[in-house]
Amino acid sequence: MTGDQPPEPVMARDEPAWPPMPLHVAVDVVALTLLDDRLGVLLWRRPYAPFEGTWALPGTFSRPDEGLDASPRRALQSKAGLADVVMEQLATYDQPPRGSAPGRDPRGRVVSVAYLALVPDGTQVASSEDLRWFPVEDAPEELAFDHGRILADGVERLQAKAHYSSLPLALLPEPFTLPEVHALYEAVLAQDLDVRNFRRDLLAAGVLEETGDTRVAGPGRPARLYRRREGAFAVTAEERRVADRIRGR
Amino acid sequence: MTGDQPPEPVMARDEPAWPPMPLHVAVDVVALTLLDDRLGVLLWRRPYAPFEGTWALPGTFSRPDEGLDASPRRALQSKAGLADVVMEQLATYDQPPRGSAPGRDPRGRVVSVAYLALVPDGTQVASSEDLRWFPVEDAPEELAFDHGRILADGVERLQAKAHYSSLPLALLPEPFTLPEVHALYEAVLAQDLDVRNFRRDLLAAGVLEETGDTRVAGPGRPARLYRRREGAFAVTAEERRVADRIRGR
DNA sequence: TAAATAGTGTCTATCAGACAGTATTAT
DNA sequence: ATAATACTGTCTGATAGACACTATTTA
Numbered sequence: 001m002t003g004d005q006p007p008e009p010v011m012a013r014d015e016p017a018w019p020p021m022p023l024h025v026a027v028d029v030v031a032l033t034l035l036d037d038r039l040g041v042l043l044w045r046r047p048y049a050p051f052e053g054t055w056a057l058p059g060t061f062s063r064p065d066e067g068l069d070a071s072p073r074r075a076l077q078s079k080a081g082l083a084d085v086v087m088e089q090l091a092t093y094d095q096p097p098r099g100s101a102p103g104r105d106p107r108g109r110v111v112s113v114a115y116l117a118l119v120p121d122g123t124q125v126a127s128s129e130d131l132r133w134f135p136v137e138d139a140p141e142e143l144a145f146d147h148g149r150i151l152a153d154g155v156e157r158l159q160a161k162a163h164y165s166s167l168p169l170a171l172l173p174e175p176f177t178l179p180e181v182h183a184l185y186e187a188v189l190a191q192d193l194d195v196r197n198f199r200r201d202l203l204a205a206g207v208l209e210e211t212g213d214t215r216v217a218g219p220g221r222p223a224r225l226y227r228r229r230e231g232a233f234a235v236t237a238e239e240r241r242v243a244d245r246i247r248g249r
Numbered sequence: 250m251t252g253d254q255p256p257e258p259v260m261a262r263d264e265p266a267w268p269p270m271p272l273h274v275a276v277d278v279v280a281l282t283l284l285d286d287r288l289g290v291l292l293w294r295r296p297y298a299p300f301e302g303t304w305a306l307p308g309t310f311s312r313p314d315e316g317l318d319a320s321p322r323r324a325l326q327s328k329a330g331l332a333d334v335v336m337e338q339l340a341t342y343d344q345p346p347r348g349s350a351p352g353r354d355p356r357g358r359v360v361s362v363a364y365l366a367l368v369p370d371g372t373q374v375a376s377s378e379d380l381r382w383f384p385v386e387d388a389p390e391e392l393a394f395d396h397g398r399i400l401a402d403g404v405e406r407l408q409a410k411a412h413y414s415s416l417p418l419a420l421l422p423e424p425f426t427l428p429e430v431h432a433l434y435e436a437v438l439a440q441d442l443d444v445r446n447f448r449r450d451l452l453a454a455g456v457l458e459e460t461g462d463t464r465v466a467g468p469g470r471p472a473r474l475y476r477r478r479e480g481a482f483a484v485t486a487e488e489r490r491v492a493d494r495i496r497g498r
Numbered sequence: 499t500a501a502a503t504a505g506t507g508t509c510t511a512t513c514a515g516a517c518a519g520t521a522t523t524a525t
Numbered sequence: 526a527t528a529a530t531a532c533t534g535t536c537t538g539a540t541a542g543a544c545a546c547t548a549t550t551t552a
Contacts, residue, residue, distance in 0.1 A: 020310035022271030025360055061269035064358045068343035092341045092362050094317035109313045111274055113341050113360070179531070196533070197515060204513095220530025221522035428504070445506070446542060453540095469503025470549035505548070513540080521532070 026112040027071040028059035028147060030090065030154030031082070034121035034171045038135045038187050039158075041151060042119070043143070044079055045130040051144035057151065058131075059112070072115040081126040082119060086170035090114040090154055093146060114150045116157055118170035121184075137190075162188045166207040169228055175211050177223035178202070275361040276320040277308035277396060279339065279403030280331070283370040283420045287384045287436050288407075290400060291368070292392070293328060294379040300393035306400065307380075308361070321364040330375040331368060335419035339363040339403055342395060363399045365406055367419035370433075386439075411437045415456040418477055424460045426472035427451070 031042035043055045060075040062068060069087070076082040094111040119125070127133070134140070136155060143151065161167040168188050172180055182198050202208065209229045214222035280291035292304045309324040311317060318336070325331040343360040368374070376382070383389075385404055392400065410416040417437050421429055431447050451457065458478045463471035 020273055021313045023274045023311060023313060024269055025272045025274065062272060062360070064270045064272060068341065068360055089340055091338055092317065111311070111317055111362070177531085194515070194517085195531095196517085199532080200534095201514080214531095216523075218530085219524040219528065221532075223531060426504085443542070443544085444504095445544085448505080449507095450541080463504095465550075467503085468501065468551040470505075472504060499552100501550105501552085503548100503550080506546085508544090510543085511541090514538090516537085517535090519533085521530100523528105523530080525526100525528080 024110040025062045025068075026059055026110050027062055027068070027075060027115060028057040028112050028145075028150060029072045029075055029087075029115050029117050030057060030151055031076060031080075031085070031117040031119055032136075032154065032158060032171065033119040033123065033133060034184055034187055035133050035135055037183055038137070039155065039190070040133040041136050041139055041155075042080060042125065043132065043134050043139065046144055047130065054142070054144040055134075055140045056144035057114075057147045062113070068113060069115075071113075072117065076117060079126075080131060082117075082123065085120075085123075086118040086167075087115050090116050090150070090157060093150060112145070112150075114154065116154045118158075118167070120173040121171060122173060159189055166205070166228065169207075174227045175213070175215075175225040176227075177215055177225060179223055181226075273359040274311045274317075275308055275359050276311055276317070276324060276364060277306040277361050277394075277399060278321045278324055278336075278364050278366050279306060279400055280325060280329075280334070280366040280368055281385075281403065281407060281420065282368040282372065282382060283433055283436055284382050284384055286432055287386070288404065288439075289382040290385050290388055290404075291329060291374065292381065292383050292388065295393055296379065303391070303393040304383075304389045305393035306363075306396045311362070317362060318364075320362075321366065325366060328375075329380060331366075331372065334369075334372075335367040335416075336364050339365050339399070339406060342399060361394070361399075363403065365403045367407075367416070369422040370420060371422060408438055415454070415477065418456075423476045424462070424464075424474040425476075426464055426474060428472055430475075 029042075033040045033042070042058060044058045046052055046054055046056050058075050058079045060071060060078070062071040066074065069089070072087060073083075073085075076085065092111055092113045094109070125131070125133070136151070139151065142148065158168065162185055168184055169176075169181065171184055171188075178199055181202065182193065182195060185198065186193050207229055208226040211225040211227055213225045215225055216222045278291075282289045282291070291307060293307045295301055295303055295305050307324050307328045309320060309327070311320040315323065318338070321336060322332075322334075325334065341360055341362045343358070374380070374382070385400070388400065391397065407417065411434055417433055418425075418430065420433055420437075427448055430451065431442065431444060434447065435442050456478055457475040460474040460476055462474045464474055465471045
């Protein structure tokens with residue numbers, strides 16, 4: 001593999017070790033959703049080697065003709081029919097993973113750029129025997145490659161952000177009710193949150209605006225409907241301060 | 250789920266698009282240090298195309314025979330003679346960078362994994378006309394590739410962590426005095442910090458321990474010396490709570 | 499003894515956490 | 526009326542931020 005793709009003859013005094021040994025760049029997606037009041041992750045059973053038959057995060061190899069961020073979108077689109085989800089880059093992993101045994105990919109050196117994708121509750125996915133949501137806590141212990149670690153990192157990232165941002169709202173279709181948001185944060189953090197304090201702090205953060213409507217769902221008082229206010233993210237007071245300090249410069 | 254991962258003849262039903270088009274994987278290092286009570290970054294003037302003669306972050310192509318995290322260490326070692334610095338991965342960038350014009354690397358598709366490296370104040374580096382520290386605020390506006398953006402992201406990461414971790418201490422050689430730590434945080438945050446509050450909060454965080462010695466430096470009362478306590482990181486009370494919540498699960 | 503640097507204490511406003519009852523709807 | 530769900534207010538302890546003086550050394 002010589003990896004020559006110079007559009008012109010640019011090589012006057014080029015990088016000493018050029019062309020470098022090219023590597024294989026994969027992307028893997030930790031796609032999370034709200035599943036029955038718990039956090040769910042999309043897994044895919046690999047139909048071919050390596051790790052044939054093993055559950056894995058959906059992923060693909062990045063193509064030379066697409067932007068890096070486009071690769072995880074294409075993976076979600078082609079494997080699950082998902083489009084327009086909120087995504088953010090997590091981290092990049094390689095072989096060998098820190099502190100683990102078997103290496104990322106038996107086929108050779110592969111670096112994998114992991115992404116976190118947040119899929120709104122109720123979004124239709126092309127599920128099947130070999131592609132479906134798992135409650136995160138019931139996911140198979142052994143995933144392909146080092147996907148178990150990547151999954152854990154993705155969940156941890158979302159939990160961390162739940163403490164100081166409204167990122168988890170991407171898991172709800174708009175408009176939503178405050179009880180739904182409350183249940184969402186409890187699911188994300190796997191933790192009980194006092195209703196009164198939660199509502200007080202969430203409303204004080206100013207990330208929501210009322211639609212004016214309410215939603216009737218069976219018995220009980222109807223809940224007011226909200227949507228996200230554009231560009232609003234920080235939730236706790238401390239983190240609003242931090243964000244202001246950083247942004248305001 | 251069968252999960253056989255045969256090191257043997259593997260290619261029975263392999264990935265459809267295998268082998269994928271390989272890409273070039275670079276690593277770039279945002280190496281920061283304390284420079285005359287300001288934050289400094291190590292830059293390198295590229296001696297060859299592309300961007301010949303332009304200042305850039307030190308970097309290299311990752312080799313197939315090394316772990317990904319080893320590449321930025323090799324880059325620092327070979328270009329600047331630096332070893333054993335604290336490093337953490339920042340993010341991965343590619344062509345085209347979000348919202349910019351010229352593309353990462355004119356030679357073809359390159360993804361770059363960026364690292365943050367913290368070099369203790371006073372560490373000797375093999376500096377020259379073409380490799381030296383710049384105060385971050387005096388760094389050239391135009392760096393090669395999208396290194397300007399990567400540098401900004403690295404500084405922002407360090408500043409964010411300065412609010413809730415003792416990561417910046419990696420910029421000081423041990424042992425150090427509290428006035429030095431104070432000056433360090435002021436340099437990192439480019440902000441005045443009240444001495445009394447700073448000392449109160451830093452000591453309350455329990456990340457330091459006294460050595461018992463003091464350091465005499467010219468006139469004035471000698472300062473007590475401290476070292477980092479092993480494994481201690483969180484600084485503010487809020488972030489200790491956050492860290493506990495996340496870790497304690 | 500003057501100049502330089504290291505070190506210390508209090509008050510206040512804000513916020514997170516604990517806690518229980520009222521309001522509105524369907525049946 | 527009963528059951529179900531939505532919604533609300535207060536108190537307390539902890540903490541971040543504002544603020545000015547004393548202590549110890551060298552020259």
